[in-house]
Amino acid sequence: MSTELFPKMSQSIIDGDSDAAAALAQQAVESGLDPLEAISKGFVIGVNTVGEAFAKGDAFLPELVMAGEAMKAAIAVLEPEMQKRGTARQILGKVVLATVEGDIHEIGKTLVGTMLSASGFQVYDLGVDVPSAKILAKVKEVDADLVGLSALLTTTMVKQKEVIDVLDKEGLRKKVKVMVGGAPVTRDWVQKIEADGYSEDAIGAVAVAKQLVGAA
């Protein structure tokens, strides 16, 4: 009977309906469905459908974001049940995300977070105007694989370099890959600060992140 939920789960993601996705996740938990199965046979199918439509040009950015958020809502409900069962969904990597200190530009960074999260990364979004020390602390705390740093100003872009230096000083540079982004970021800058990757948009960021964790 619970398999009837799968198409509905997929559809809730396609519709970008966070409320419906959360409700279906709750239903799955109550009916004893394995959360991992709910994800892989239900919700992820929806994410893939929207992703494919986007790639073909039939779906647009808001639909992608809404699908990502609906997915997040479903996972939030399923997460405690997975912990209870001692299972975990397979994640591609742990990402600490932040807009660097002195910079309050949020949307690009948030978009990247939503896209990464919908693509199977565990994302820790620290928000905007985040000091390098705080980023470092979070990296250590969650044992991050990736750090994503956003900056929209040439004056704050230098903080991307500062974070890399801090990681280096702590001896974490080899283990933790750093990707950067933001309107003023160019390939030259990326090479200059010796970051590991960058993307000009949120869609591209997913490909870069996957490549950096060897999941591409």
Place this chain on the structure above:
Amino acid sequence: MSKPIKSITNPKLRLEVLTPEEVRKIHEATLWIIEHVGVRFPSKRALDIWQSFGASVDAEKMIVRAKPHLIEEALKQAPASYVLCARDPSQDLPLDGNHVFVGTDGCGVEVLDIETGARRASSLRDVSDIARIADATPEIGFHWVPVSAQDMPPETRGLHEVKSIWENSTKHVQTESIYNEREARAAIEMASAIAGGRDALRKRPLLSLMQCTAPPLGQDGGSLDAALLAAEAGIPTGFMTMAACLTTGPATLAGNLAVGNAEVIAGLALLQLAYPGAPVFYAAAQAAADLRTGAYTGGGPEDFLFGAAQNALADFYNIPLSIGSFATGAKEPNWQAGIENSMSTFMACVSMSDMLLGVGLLHGSRIWSYAQMMMDCEIFSIIHKTMQGIVVDDETLALDTIAAVGPGGNFLSQKHTLKHMRGLFLPQFMDRRPYNEWESKKDDARDWALAKARKTLAEHQPDPLDPKLSAELEKIIEQVSK
């Protein structure tokens, strides 16, 4: 099946390029020209008509001088609106002052080959290929003969061209390439065959004719005879002036407008005297000649202003207007083509010209480019969207959504966004990609536009013309050749 035709309607943008007082002044100047200077009508039939209505006719010079009231009364007979009909009635075009339709440009003599890109002489195959792509393209409302079928005999070339378009598209066909009595007679017969007889054609004109004037202040004899035949058959007919500042008209814009206006309204008055109530249209593609070469220039501020001004004149006479827009002088699809075609088309659209001519030609309407054709369609789409203006109401003010997002959030995941996002313009050929993606390919609008034309040509199957009708059209053409 082709997609529904895109037209500009119920616009929110307006422009007053001439005040009513200025329009009246140009009108009065025009009447003075027709009365005192005269317009040349080198056709016996036309001169006889003028004479019978009391105009002064100089038989030797073939110049007609007419009193203002004769012209004004004649023009009052012209219908204010009518419909250009298509083989597929869902593609009919109402010329009612509230629609702007785009046609293909004409009549080019060379083509940038769709496969090789090489420049070569145009042929009948090009006419049919372009018609087929235009049939599938929603921005294109009707056909002009886009290029000359130079592989066909000159005496029936114009007929092969319209036949080929009818065979490859269900949209309305207007030809600017039939300008003598013999071919006009055959073209009308062909249109009748498709419509199902002369009466049916009168009710549903599947063909319209555009004749060029011979500026300054002249007409072409063959064109006059063809126009009179068309008017008699109830086929919409227009006279187009291309009087250009410096060469065929005064260097001043107002004077040039008066010269062009005299040519057009004298021609239209003739048709109304002969066949009162015949559907006619005002047509113009006025510009300034280049100060260095003397060449006619499609594009430039004068061209843009004329586009809007002539609309004011056509509105004053209350008849539909066909206006030359696009028609860049650029040698390839480039910066100049983008500017000239955007500006001229915007000015023609913002003043609500009924017909725009047209997409696809470079180098002053000489060289056909499939990429330019598609990019011109995108220019029209951009203007189409712009003309819709800004709708202000509770739904579009979106206060609930603004409150839900609050300071610092984003609107990407709002239901209101999902509902309205498809109302935002999505370009086909504008490069909005990340820099890296461009850098890795270095392609642009021209490549994508050409690819789109190629794909359309390969895939689009127009609703065919009944083979029996095709054979009948062929027979009519053969009769002319004999």
